[in-house]
Amino acid sequence: MRPYPFTAVVGMQDLRLALVLSAISPAIGGVLVRGEKGTAKSTMVRALAGLLPEVEVVEGCRFSCDPARPDPACPDGPHAGPAIRRPARLVELPVGAAEDRVIGSLNLERALAEGVTDYQPGLLAAAHRGLLYVDEVNLLHDHLVDTLLDAAAMGRATVEREGVSVSHAARFVLIGTMNPEEGELRPQLLDRFGLTVEVASSRDPEQRAEVVRRRLAYEADPDAFASKYDSEDAALAAEIEAAQQLLPSVGLADDALRQIAEVCASFDVDGMRADIVTARTAVAHAAWSGRAEVSTEDIRVAARLALPHRRRRNPFDAPGIDEEQLEQALRDAEPPEPPEPDDDGPGSGSDAPSEPSSGEAGDGGEQPAGGAGEPGEQRTGAGTPFRARVFRVAGVGEGERGRRSRAVTESGRTVGVQPPSVRAGKPHLVATLQAAAPHQSGRGRSGPGLVLRKGDLRYARREGNEGNLVLFCVDASGSMGAKARMREVKAAVLSLLLDAYQRRDKVGLVTFRAGAAELALPPTISVEAAATRLDALPTGGRTPLAEGLLEAARVLRIEQLRDPRRRPLLVVVTDGRATSGPDAVRRSQAAAGLLTEVTSVVMDCETGRMRLGLAAELAEHLGGEHVPLGEVAADSLAGAVKSRLGRAA
Structure with a gap:
């Protein structure tokens, strides 16, 4: 069955351009495609391989050496075989791939017994001079992402095992796709991708109908559907090959370099990678446009693709780029045009703002839908997130790889x-x-x-x-509704979530108020979704403490089935009052009995001169620690969690 044609995809102009430019110049560093599920991300990536020119390789070389410039260190070298041509490869890396599968493996038995280096190449070798595609790259283990990006940047892969080292060329176009709702990449890894594109499904009914029409036609007869686009795909492939041939001769003048530097400096990006990637992308765009010199338009396009993911200061910042700021930076750095005798005026093309990218995320997305709410309901925003202190779960676990607790x-x-x-x-x-x-004597060893x-x-x-799960169970009832108090609670949860994002933890949030409990934030590492939901968390009503604890127990039970190796910590934030439903106190105590096997901390939010000490009683029923707090201060909350786990260790 033929793959879905590249030119048959409806819309997605930004993604189409980013993929084409990376194919023209692999030195750009690949593409990260961010977007919701069902937006043809994988379809376009898989179709791209069919547009790439064939590659000439040494016959029998497992590492696809170029006959004109073979790799001197190739494990299959030195080469003397004939040259053959084959299609460029698309290699897909599964999320659960082991390290040896990615970079290759050495046969230790043969190394010890025969004294030979028997290296079995991995996926990086297979992708050399082709495409390496990682779907859901944000779910890939960090050390594998580091390995991929290092190989993409250096153009080589190295395997070292017990004093034996093997290295081979690994130049490929790295393409990763991800759904931000499932978690973000760390900033260090995000910066290593050359370009990024935000994609979203069209809201135009006509365009959506055309997408469905083409997809149904393809599924009914893939070969017949694909044949309709053969000429368009062939024309695009010829244009890519022509741009590749033109690329080495494209000039990048000093004036253009100053424009690139001005743009990158205006967006306050860290390091020099942004400048280098923007320059390479601008050169590739000039070649794609058939120009021998980089122009302002090339720089404008390059900046839109190379800078959005580099201007984010923390995961709470929305991706995207300020068009007005970009245009101002281009104007500030544009060299003055020399006057000409019969000049009718300045040209109209280079400074004109173009249409905004269809994939930009804007300034934070849609706000939560409003409504009348319940009587007495209040909405309080979160305070400023802070840098949370490190906490660790006691003992040695066997959880998923992370950066938190011993395992x-x-x-x-x-x-x-x-x-x-x-x-x-x-x-x-x-x-x-x-x-x-x-x-050895009994086995008849007679040689080396x-x-x-x-x-x-x-x-x-x-x-x-390992990474851990920190589940907050927060009282959002009327007794907790003081704005300052809830602002600090939300700030603490967001701060610990930010810390968890950096350390590959999960954080969840259960809230209880007005007679019911709900899972306000399912266990996640997606900080953008978390920030939005927590900021809109309402307060008010009576205190259904039992329902909150039962919901926490349910969430932990499900997570135990879904992710059995991730150890949890329960943090209950409440003043201990149970005022909703019959026998509220007794039911709360019974619910607490279901959580005695979970490490827990009770943050006592009771204030005033007359204190009932109900939170301390709850901590006893949970078998956890009671932390009295005059108010729910963000630094006190985070510090108490760390203190509790530090003493347990």
Whole structure:
């Protein structure tokens, strides 16, 4: 079945251009495509491979060496075979891929027994001189993303195992797609992608109807549908190849370089990567447009694609770029045109604002829908997020890789050796030698190397860090409704969420008020969605404490099934009052009994001279720690969580 044609995709002009420019100049550093599900991100990426020119490779080389410039360090070299042509490859990297599958692996048994380097190439080798596609790149483990981006930047992949090192060329166009609702990339990783594009489904009924019409036609007869676009795809492929040929001769004058520097400086981006990527993109756009020199229009297009994800100061900032600021920066740096005798006036093209990118996210998206609400309901915004202190869950877990608590992981420092029956992680060389050495005489060893058996192999037990789940259960009833108090609670939750985002934790929020409890924030690392929902959290009504604890127990139970290795911490923020429903206090105590196996902290928000001490009683029923607070201060909340877990450790 033929893939969906690239030119058959409706709309998506920004994404189309970014992919084409990256294909023309792989040195740009690839494309990160951000957008909601169902917006043809994967369809366009998979279709792009069919537009790329064929590559000439050395026959039999597993690393796709160019016959004209073979890699001197190629593990399959030196090359003397004939050259063949083949289509450019699209290699897809699964989210759950192991490190050895990505960068390749060394056969330790052959290295010890025969003294040879037996290297099996991975996905990076397969993608050399082609495309490497990672769907849901934001869900990929950080160390794998680091490996991919390092290889994309350096053009080489290196594998080192127990003193043996193998390196090979790995130049590819890296394309990642992600849904921001499922979590963000760390800023350090985000910056490493050359270009970024925000995509969204069209709101035009005619365009949406055309999308459905074409998709149904393709599913009914893929080959017949694709054949209708053969000429358009072929024409686009020829244009890409022509731009690739023109690219080395495109000039980048000093005036254009100053414009690029002015634009990047005006957006206050960190480092010099933005300037370099913008320059490369502008050169590629000039080649795509058939120009021999970079123009202001090329710089304008390049800045729109290279800067939006670099101007974000923290994950709460909305992506996008200020068009007026961009135009002003271009005008400020544009060199004056020399006067000419019969000049009718300045040209009209270079400074005119163009249509905004269809994929820009704007200044924060839609606001939550309003409504009359309930009597006495209030809405209080969050205070300014702060840098939360580090907290860790006690003991050693076995959770997903993160940057928080101690855990047994696949990478990290070696703390022991796994028994022979446990084939996990990387082989432990010394332990393997110790296991095999006593048996060499009995196995008839007569030459160099060791006679190994499978039972000799030992595997390293490694300890690193895991991510955790911090679930807040917040009383949003009328007794908690003081604006200053709720503002500090929200600021604390947002601050810990920001810290969790950086450390790969999950954070969730359960609220209870007005007779019911709800999951206001499902466990997530998506800080943008969290900021929006928390900012709109209302307060008011009676205090259904039992319902809040029952909802917290339900959420933790589901998360235990969904993510059994992620250890939780429950933080209950309340004054301890239970005023909703019959037998409110007794039902609250019973609900607390369901959570005694979970590490918990009760933040006491009771104020005033006459205090009932109900939050302290709740902490006893939970088996957790009671932290009395005169007010719910953000720094006190975050510090108390850290203090509780630090003492448990």
